Structure formats: structure tokens, C-alpha cells
Amino acid sequence: MTTAILGAGVMGEALLSGLVQAGRQVSELLVTDRRPERAAELTERYGVEVVTNPTAVKRADTVVIVVKPQDMGSLLDEVAEAARPGQLFVSLAAGITTAYIESRLPSGVAVVRVMPNTPALVDEGMAAISAGSHCDEAHLREAEDLMRSTGKVLRVPEKQQDAVTAISGSGPAYVFYVVEAMIEAGVHMGLPRATATEFVVQTLVGSAKLLRETGEHPTVLRERVTSPGGTTAAALRLLEEGRVRADFLAAMEAARDRSRELSSGEPV
Secondary structure, rough: OOHHHHHHOHHHHHHHHHHHOOOOHHEEEEOOOOHHHHHHHHHHHHHEEEEOOOHHHHHHHHEEEEHHHHHHHHHHHHHHOOOOOOEEEEEOOOOOHHHHHHOOOOOEEEEEEEEEHHHHHOOEEEEEEEOOOOOOOOHHHHHHHHOOOOEEEEEEOOOHHHHHHHHHOOHHHHHHHHHHHHHHHHOOOOOOOHHHHHHHHHHHHHHHHHHHHHHHHHHHHHHOOOOOOOOOHHHHHHHHOOOOHHHHHHHHHHHHHHHHHOOOOOEE
């Protein structure tokens, strides 16, 4: 089966790299990019064939769309005549519904909507996939296999995609925001920036690994670090008084609501 990746930006290349590393034959992959210099770079780096969007769709069994939401309409118009019933389109464009894509393609084209996140760039991504109206189990398994090359995958009903966007799609930004704050605190308290950065980043990596490998609830792990009357307790008390937990909830609700707005109509 041939897979075409329409759009060779950062996420598109991450998917291409993941598929190659996972053992997918380069002869079974096609990529599109409008910039000749970028096309040459991809061919040199991966040995992949770079073609036009209509050609890619005509030759592929599975088409992965990795473009900005505002570019989706024009891209679908460009490739609609080359699409065919039974073909699988996998969309990584935020806020674009399966119904919107189906409405711009021939009847019977299967569409899967994906919300990835940027840790896919280091093969630690988290992707949520949702089936459109013409998908069967084989289509979903193919989408899972594609996204598993860059991390973990979960199936969710499409109505949950806005919540997933708020938690996972935007989630890395929240983590980086906290990391920034912790590094700045270290500098404020007299640590060299490089030293503070190393301590904070390794603490983050180690804590995430502890969560994943122990399977313990985060509350249990937090309580193990928090001695009564100790330093951690003093810090957490201040965070609770500042309503940080409530602010995180409100922030994620704002992200969910914005995702709903983007999904509510034709992308602009």
C-alpha cells in the first residue's frame, strides 16, 4: 500500500521519519511540497519521491493531510478529482471535522481525524483518532499504524476531539510554560541558567517516567514527595492559595472552547 503525505513541514517530516524508522519502505511513500529546495532536501535525506498533490492522491491508497487549517479548503479542491471511493484520508489539521473533509471529496472516501502533538517530533507523541462516516475497522487500524510510528494512539469519538485538543494537543505548551517558570525561579534564586535548566528538564523527564512506569496516581506520587511541614508542602500551599489548579482548568476550558469555534464552520 502506498501512503502519501501532503505537506512536508515539521509534523509532516516527523511522520515521514517515523514511518521510515518503523520499517515502511520508501518506495511505498510519497511526499508533496511546493518548494523545490525542500523537495530536494527530502529526497536527499530519505530517498522519498516528491510529487504534486493531485499525483500523490491519484497514486496513493492512504493520503495523510498535514497542512494548516486555513489551507485545507484549497488543498481539497485541488485533489478532489483525483480522490476515489474507498480511499483513506487522514487529516492532522486542527479543528477540521471529518464532515467538512467528506463534503469536499467524492462520496465514499473514508476520513479519519487526528489530533497529534509536538512530542511526535521525538517519537513520544500522543495522537487521538476519530472515524468519519465511511470508515471501517481496517481504515482505523491503518490510521493507528501510521500515528504509532511517532508515539501512542487512542481512539476517541469525534465529539471529544475539542477536549483532546485542550489537554493533549495544546498540552506541551502548558508544560513548557511551567518549565520556563521553574527555570526563571532557579535563576532568581542564584543558579546559573544552564544549571537551572538541567535540573528542571531532568526533573520533568524523571517525573514523567515515574508516572508512566509505576502507574501510580499523580496524587499518590505528589504525597510521597510532600513531607508534613516541609519545603514541598510550603510551595504547594502557596500554589493552592493562588488558585493555580483552578486556573489550569479554566485555561484548558478556554482552549477547548476555541477548538469548538474553529470546528463550528468552514475554516478561514
